[in-house]
Amino acid sequence: MTLPRSTQISLDATPYYHCVSRCVRRAFLCGRDRESGIDYEYRREWIESRMHKLSEIFALDIAAYAVMSNHYHVVLYIDRETALSWPNTEVILRWQKLFKVSTLALRYLRGDTLDYSETNKLNEVVTLWRERLMDISWFMRCLNEAVARQANAEDHCTGRFWEGRFKSQALLDERALAACMVYIDLNPIRANIAKTPEDSDYTSIQQRIRAAISGEQPKSLLPLVGGERLNMPKGLPFQLDHYLELVDWSGRHLDPRKRGLITKETPPILKRLGIAPKHWLYLNRNFESRFKGLVGSVETVRLACIRLNKRWVHGIGDCQHFLSSASC
Template identity: 85%
Template structure:
């Protein structure tokens, strides 16, 4: 008997964390992307569909992309929910953002055209845009808009109908810096771990490749959530690590994930692991098993228990692993 699926409201708490790891898998045997050895068809171009749509939606939603990887039959994305920015949007911006995805009703169109609305119409418009504002900070709506678009394109190309994705995407709440760093590295190293690429910089359609290419010019990609360094007063929006430290960490991890190079772990491990309080042995285990070992809530035992209290959850799967691998 399969366990009952929990509603998203019991898995997401912005008070606990704004970071979430989402995974969506293709339900059919046909590939989402890449070359299908059975049908001998090449679907490599679909990777660009996913990446382009993902970045376009991130510009519309109050969500930032921290990491992503597009694989052969699934994709990963780590999202940051920017609730504060969404709350500051004026009414007209909410309408303009929403109608980039969906057709706005005539009431909103009249408002944009400068028509005078009576009291009841103004109240109704505020109610509608309040719903839109909430949806534009909702990862479920983001994933819905992403997956439906790709499914329509793929079904049209395959000349078929029916479900393209599994019924629900998988999500993990990343409750602290340890969980965030481990998950991002896990996502960025997917192609290396599955032998699709030899190095992070060779990993096509991943955030790590995009970051490395930008770093060569001394920049950070504008379409990705930037690295802003460690926690401090007046902390700007961004990832709480230094970019060079994270790139060093991913490069070091990728070398040890290569099955041809397994063996003793070198002593000169990246210093970021010391700051995070994670041993090199545990870090490499997380890079191979992060998705399978943890379910809805991921972090130290303390942060997981705090999140459980906010979400009225009595128990969470993987608490023992959180204790062993992610607790100081």
Template identity: 75%
Template sequence: MQKLVGIYALDIAAYAVMSNHTHIVLYIDTHTVNSWSTIEVIERWQQLFKGSVLSQRYLRGETLDAAELQKLQKVTTLWRERLADISWFMRCLNESIARQANAEDNCTGRFWEGRFKSQALLDERALAACLAYVDLNPIRAGIAKTPEDSDYTSIQQRIHAAISGEQPKNLLPLVGGEHRDMPKGLPFQLDHYLELVDWSGRHLDPRKRGAIAANTPPILQRLGISPKHWLYLNRNFESRFKRLVGTAEKVREVCTQQHKRWVHGLHDCEIYLSSST
């Protein structure tokens, strides 16, 4: 997973590797992929695939005529698009895992049950809810008691790095809220997000049911999500939404752009990603 994001124009915002499935939140960096030169696109693509005779000749410094250059430009444009495509990323990731698993089991054939599921996160509320949902997977499954004990997760990485006053280099950083010239990263403060995940994890523990504590993390106030709805999202995010996730207004806006009359989960967007009540 981390090797692939070093090739693709994608960044990992959150992940959780479970025993039989994975969760990944990805950021598509269109600015970076469009800045790559033809040579860089070819070099990256050929780390994953063989490429073409023309691309191999081009990298060797051989002279190509006008027709060959035009043909090469056409195929590298396609490769550039694929290097920013989540479907191609998942294809490479899942194929690699399937080959290794089949080799260990000394068998062949289909490994995954079906195609991966994806959801577009349209705003900060949807992003925060999905990040926490992914980071809390081991706690929700009962295989970890705290975020720092949650092996193979982005939250464990972030906590270990935070102890040294750093952020993981292979994860999209948390760069804070709205301000000018904000660098690429997640629009939340690191300490606020870690506090939010820790608070949420404690309330996911079935042995600790009851009233919501008064020390609700301030990030929920900024996002305008009620604590009650937030905890519901931590348990049910994946099942309540299918394709588009965000405020009802944002989902309707995207539906209009895509000429869709309706999208699954719109009612839940109105309830759980609405302003705090």
């Protein structure tokens, strides 16, 4: 049974969410249609560009993404603190980039004097827009609808382009976050459309590698800032060099025939996270299929269940086996 988003997303549990949206058509979204021979590869740029544009408007940061032939993955970080700090003017201007705003909002932007009832009404609307600007469902809606309209116009057709709902997973701790990000970054290699992470087009890992060559991090992605510490800046709790090493190492061991090599030169990040190499490599191949709504150690999953008023969650046995410290 399909569950409402309110039972799957809780900022009290985690600000990180893995979202997947798939195309419903027979033809590939972005690859080459085997029957018509038409190459739609350029459409992957539509998704990538739209994704980055929306992240500049929403209080959502992109941690990882990969745009594939008929689906895409994205890990989003909900920046509630930033959204709550925006003044009303900032909220209106951001919402105006996506939708038409009310006459009352336009008057406010012009500096017109509003009476008491008008001010209250404006505050109600701005509060609603502020909530939507840190809402994953609204982000995915703005992303998918725009791409669907563009593709339908190009194909001279109407109807659904995407599946009715996107899939989401709450990433409850560092283990789940790291496993999901690497799983996403290695999608092109698993699909045999790229040989190395740096050759994986339309992915976050390619962006990170290209920026790292210049000693930088991509401005369009949530930065990797290292382990938790005092006055820690906003960003992912992994060191950039360790994360890149982890992706490279993991990509070299996706072939099940190479399992005998997994004990050599294990990246230090796995030791810090407490994940056994053999379990890590299994997650690299099966993360999406093994876990459903909540992903993390058993302890974090149980706490999230309490917050979300859930009695049971699919995949808790796998959380115990692959992501809990007792099993590692």
